[in-house]
Amino acid sequence: MSNNSYDVIVIGGGFAGVTASRELSRRGYKVVVLEGRDRIGGRTWYKDDALPGHSLELGGTWVHWFQPHVYSEITRYGLELVETIGVSAPELAATVTGGKQSILPYDDAASAIESVMEMVVQDAREVFDRPFEPFLQSDALAQIDKLSIQDRIDALDISPEKKDLANGLWGAMGSAPCSEVGLVAALRWYALSDFNIQTVFDTVGRYKFKNGTRSLIQAIADDSLAEIRLNTPVSSVEQNDDGVVVTTRDGEVLRASGVVVAVPLNTLGAIEFSPALSAGKQAASSERQAGRGSKVWVHVRGDLPKPFFAVAPDHHLINYVVTDKILDDGQLLIAFGPDGANVDAGDISQIRAELGKIFGDLDIVATTGHNWATDEFSQGTWSMFRPHQTVSHLSELQQPEGRVFFAGSDIANGWNGFIDGAIESGISAGREVHAQIFGRHI
Numbered sequence: 019m020s021n022n023s024y025d026v027i028v029i030g031g032g033f034a035g036v037t038a039s040r041e042l043s044r045r046g047y048k049v050v051v052l053e054g055r056d057r058i059g060g061r062t063w064y065k066d067d068a069l070p071g072h073s074l075e076l077g078g079t080w081v082h083w084f085q086p087h088v089y090s091e092i093t094r095y096g097l098e099l100v101e102t103i104g105v106s107a108p109e110l111a112a113t114v115t116g117g118k119q120s121i122l123p124y125d126d127a128a129s130a131i132e133s134v135m136e137m138v139v140q141d142a143r144e145v146f147d148r149p150f151e152p153f154l155q156s157d158a159l160a161q162i163d164k165l166s167i168q169d170r171i172d173a174l175d176i177s178p179e180k181k182d183l184a185n186g187l188w189g190a191m192g193s194a195p196c197s198e199v200g201l202v203a204a205l206r207w208y209a210l211s212d213f214n215i216q217t218v219f220d221t222v223g224r225y226k227f228k229n230g231t232r233s234l235i236q237a238i239a240d241d242s243l244a245e246i247r248l249n250t251p252v253s254s255v256e257q258n259d260d261g262v263v264v265t266t267r268d269g270e271v272l273r274a275s276g277v278v279v280a281v282p283l284n285t286l287g288a289i290e291f292s293p294a295l296s297a298g299k300q301a302a303s304s305e306r307q308a309g310r311g312s313k314v315w316v317h318v319r320g321d322l323p324k325p326f327f328a329v330a331p332d333h334h335l336i337n338y339v340v341t342d343k344i345l346d347d348g349q350l351l352i353a354f355g356p357d358g359a360n361v362d363a364g365d366i367s368q369i370r371a372e373l374g375k376i377f378g379d380l381d382i383v384a385t386t387g388h389n390w391a392t393d394e395f396s397q398g399t400w401s402m403f404r405p406h407q408t409v410s411h412l413s414e415l416q417q418p419e420g421r422v423f424f425a426g427s428d429i430a431n432g433w434n435g436f437i438d439g440a441i442e443s444g445i446s447a448g449r450e451v452h453a454q455i456f457g458r459h460i
Contacts, residue, residue, distance in 0.1 A: 024048045024274040026451055027264050028244070029252050029289070032060020033437050034425040035280035036235055037444025038451075039244035042278075045452055049244035050274075052266065054251035054395045058239055061282065061396050061427075062437065064230030068386050072350065074315050075231060076388040078400060078437055082221040084211060085438035087445065088234075095237040098228040102352070103325045104340030105224040110323040112339075112376055114186070114330035115179035119376065124327060131329075132215045134184040138170050138201075139208040146209035150432040152408065159202070163409045167204050168196035186329040190338030191222065193311035193399040195356050200308075200405045203434070210433060222436075223340070231437065251395070254290040255279070255422060262421045276455040278447045280425040283307050283415065284397035291422070298414035305407065307428060309399040309435065310391045312336070312358035314369055317383040319348040328376050332356045336372040348383070358399065363387025401428035401435035421455060423447050 026042050028035045031053030043049040057063070061077045068074035081099070083089045092099070101107075111127035113120050145158045153159060167188045171181050185196050191207065192199035211217040227233050239246060250270075255277055256263045264272045279289070286295075286303040294300070314336070325341030336355040343350040353373065355361055362368055369385045390396045403412070415429040425447035430439025 022270070022272045024050050024272065026050075026276050026278060026455075027052065027262065027272055027274040028278045028280060029255070029264070030060065030280035030426070031055070031058040031246060031248070032280060032426070033062065033235060033238070033440035034427060034444040034447070035060075035278065036238050036242065036246075037441050038278045038280060038425050038447045039246075040238050040242035041445055041448025042451060043243035044241075045448075047452075047456075049242075050272065051244050051246045052250045052252055052264070052272075053246065053248050056248050058246065058248070059232060059235045060440070061390060061400065062231040062235065063388060064227075064232040069315060069317055069350075069384050072315075072317075073230060074386070075226065076313065076315075076386075077390065078231060079226050080221075080223050081227070081437060082225055084217065084221050085433050085436060087432075087441040088436075088438040091234060091238065091441060095234065095241075097233055097237070099225045100228045102224055102226060102340060102342055103344065104327050104342060104352075105219055108325055108327040108340070110326040112323075112326060112328035113183060114334070114376055115182040119378070121323070130180070130183065131187065134176065134180050135187055135215045135218070137174050137176065138167065138184055138188055139205050142205040142208045143213060145202070145205050149206060149209035152206070152412065152431055160409055162205060163200060163202050163406055165201040166197050166405050167192060167199050167201050169405075170201050170204075171196060182331045183329065186331045186334075186337050189332030189356050190311075190329065190354050192402045193309040193354070193356065194402060195332045198308040198404060199402045200408060202408045203402045206434065234437075252289055254292065256292040257420050257422065276421045276423065276451050278423045278425050278451060280444065280447070282396050282398065282426060283401065283428040285395060288394070291419075295419060296414060296417075298411060299419075302407065302411035302415055305404065305411075307398060307401045307407070308404045309402040310356075310358055311399050312353075312355040312361035312363065312387065312389070312391070313399070314353045314355075314361065314363040314385055314387040315342075316351040316353055316369060316373065316385050317345070317348065318351055319381040319383050322349050322380075325349070330376050334372065334375060335361055336369070336376070339373065339376065348381070358389055358391035361387075361389075363389065401439075403434070418450060418454065423451055423454075
């Protein structure tokens with residue numbers, strides 16, 4: 019083989035792509051990973067000194083033993099976890115409902131929080147009795163997939179204040195306004211968390227890597243025999259009788275027997291495919307998944323409630339805040355909102371104004387974050403399918419097209435949008451390439 023000839027080319031160096039590269043290279047195939055960024059990790063990014071003296075997760079963060087693929091990797095590489103204190107042991111809950119601020123002991127607010135969230139997902143078992151097989155109850159899924167989370171909230175016979183609470187909580191988890199996120203996404207999280215709301219909080223926001231998500235992605239990369247090229251965005255993928263030709267934006271041409279495309283759904287349209295992708299894949303790429311919110315880290319000085327949890331309706335630019343760490347001079351907060359394109363994580367005045375709508379005046383020392391909504395290699399945050407997209411697009415997005423295979427957390431069967439889903443998808447893609455391109459069985 020020439021230097022630019024491979025058995026498999028993997029496009030995308032997030033968890034799905036790097037996992038697929040490990041699986042395939044360890045089977046003896048010559049593999050290269052082409053990553054557009056100057057780092058691996060995709061929509062996870064553990065950045066050193068993101069705030070002075072603090073290395074922080076700017077993207078995906080949390081894991082749990084109910085996420086079997088990622089927990090297997092944690093075991094494989096002997097990694098340690100720590101807890102986010104605002105989820106593991108909150109003392110106070112701050113809410114905005116009916117336009118009014120309220121601060122209560124968390125124990126007094128917990129039952130209301132759990133009950134309104136459960137009302138939204140009460141029929142999850144009818145749809146996702148076996149949540150890693152999303153199409154098992156296809157008739158029930160088809161009915162639910164027509165609805166947004168907001169459709170379900172609007173139909174509940176509860177007070178406007180409780181609807182605000184449900185909207186804020188599920189809107190934060192949806193990384194978009196509840197009107198844009200399919201109800202299926204909420205039911206799936208609940209089912210994957212053993213149909214328990216407290217476990218939902220634990221699975222999606224409590225446990226994180228002691229040494230950052232980088233510790234896992236680097237361990238997988240180090241265990242791979244693949245070549246990894248950074249700063250190498252791809253412009254086109256062409257199939258012919260001899261295999262697949264991949265051209266980078268710089269004009270470099272690489273050839274292989276097969277390709278794994280492991281990029282976020284919202285960026286799929288940036289690559290030119292010849293022959294063109296199926297109409298279904300093109301439609302899904304054009305529609306985009308809904309996740310487009312913000313994640314801002316905030317260093318706050320002063321004697322604040324220790325630790326706390328806060329939520330507001332999804333018309334707030336910041337609508338969900340938890341304490342990450344208690345500091346000697348205050349707290350380190352993580353703040354989420356549904357509209358990342360309109361949040362400037364480096365604008366202290368904007369962040370102070372938005373947090374003030376929940377807490378009142380705060381002494382903010384520093385803020386930081388990354389705008390995933392406008393990042394060309396993500397164009398959004400974690401995957402949250404819109405109404406109709408699960409039934410219309412998920413199976414189609416998973417299907418290979420000739421020698422082109424697909425991976426990514428956005429198309430996972432289980433923890434769609436999570437590190438676990440990315441690893442699940444990367445393992446599946448590696449198995450499919452091994453069997454279908456090279457005609458070998460497990």
